[in-house]
Amino acid sequence: MEGQNISIEDLRAAVERNDQMIQIKLAIEYLSELIDPQYRDAFREAESRARTVEDMKELLELAKKYIAQQTVMDLLGISV
Numbered sequence: 026m027e028g029q030n031i032s033i034e035d036l037r038a039a040v041e042r043n044d045q046m047i048q049i050k051l052a053i054e055y056l057s058e059l060i061d062p063q064y065r066d067a068f069r070e071a072e073s074r075a076r077t078v079e080d081m082k083e084l085l086e087l088a089k090k091y092i093a094q095q096t097v098m099d100l101l102g103i104s105v
């Protein structure tokens with residue numbers, strides 16, 4: 026972006042995209058501590074490969090779903 030004529034809209038979009046990536050990355054980092062260690066590295070690796078906000082959002086949803094499933098399974102005494 027250096028040396029280019031960048032519109033305010035383009036700048037706003039880039040800043041907003043970076044802001045979302047930062048917020049989602051922090052959420053995933055926090056949630057990864059609640060993920061079973063045998064899957065934790067897989068989530069962290071997927072996070073490091075994610076390149077778009079959509080990828081990060083999908084990973085965040087998967088992490089939340091995984092944690093919720095593990096909680097319910099623990100409460101119900103289900104082991105897989």
